Amino acid sequence: MPTQRAQERSCNVLPCLEEKPVKPPRYTSTFRPSVKLEAEKNKAQWKTMGPAKVAVPSPKNFLQKHSKEPKLPARKKEQDSKKLPALSVPRRTDHPVMGIQNKTNFIKTNAVAAITSLPKKPQPICVDTRQGDKYLLETSGLVPKYIKKKDYGVTPKYVTRRNEEMKRAQKEYEAGILEQLKKRAMKQISDEERKSLLQGLKKNWEEAYREFQCLPVQIDTITKKMYKEKLESQMKQLEHDIEVIEKHQVIYIANE
Structure with missing residues (x-):
């Protein structure tokens, strides 16, 4: 089949201009100028890179050789060197060691002093x-x-x-x-107290025994029976106490 050709038109002959899409404006915050101003105020220029302006050293004050080495003190004048030390020559009032007198030669005197001196003790x-x-x-x-x-x-x-x-x-x-x-502590009772106590117990026993003798021969009620048992127990306890007091001459009682 024959190829179909596109129909020729006047609009197809002229080149078409490509329309580029227009981008919207970039977003900027309304607080941008105030933040920028605040950052510039609080910024320290010498914080990381040193001070902004440094005094430039003079070319005359350059680092010389051996300038940082320790220096010896300056030598004294010749006149001072000619003077002898104050203690080198013995005075007129000084006495020689161990009575050795040598007016002409004091070196011998010093030697004798060194020889006769005691040696230092080692540590x-x-x-x-x-x-x-x-x-x-x-x-x-x-x-x-x-x-x-x-x-x-x-x-x-x-x-x-x-x-x-x-x-x-x-x-x-x-x-x-x-x-x-x-x-x-327990208190010891005297003999008089012991005798009076013994007499009182015997008197109580006699009274209980008299009441016991006055009981009827026939006890047919519960009350009489209980009263008889009470008197018997009382008499028995009094007899025990009397026996204990008569047996022991020394008796102690506890203080309240």
């Missing part, structure tokens, strides 16, 4: 390893210097004070217990 040390490691003996704690003190072994004042207070409290406690025991 006591302690060696504790094969390699020779040593340390001072006085500060090591091995020297018993604390036991040589005047107050060594003396009980402190606060300890003695506390012990005295404890002893005083113990004595007060014991005294209180003794008082309570004395209050609760």
Whole structure:
């Protein structure tokens, strides 16, 4: 089949212009200027990068060689160096050592003083390893210097004070217990009280026995029977008490 060609038109001959889509304006916050102004106010320019302006050093004050090394003090003048030290020559009032007089040569006098002087005592040390490691003996704690003190072994004042207070409290406690025991202790009755007590018990027994003898021969009621039993028990208890008092000469009673 023959190919169909597009119909030729005048609008197809001219090139068509492409219309680009127009973008909407970008969103900007209404608070943007106020936030920007606040950030500029609170910003510190030298916080991370140093101060804004630094004084430029002068080219004359450059770092010289050996300028930072320690320097020796300046030498004195020649006149000062010619002077002898004040204590090098002995004075007229100084006495020679051990009566040795040598006016012309004081060096010999100094030598004699050095020879006759006592030598310095070495510091006591302690060696504790094969390699020779040593340390001072006085500060090591091995020297018993604390036991040589005047107050060594003396009980402190606060300890003695506390012990005295404890002893005083113990004595007060014991005294209180003794008082309570004395209050609760048993009291010994005298012979007169014992005799009067014994007479009273016998008198009560006689009265109970008289009442018992007055009972009728025929006891036919419960009341009579109970009264008879009461008298018998009373007489029995009185007989027991009388026997106990007569048996024991010394009797104690408890304090109320």
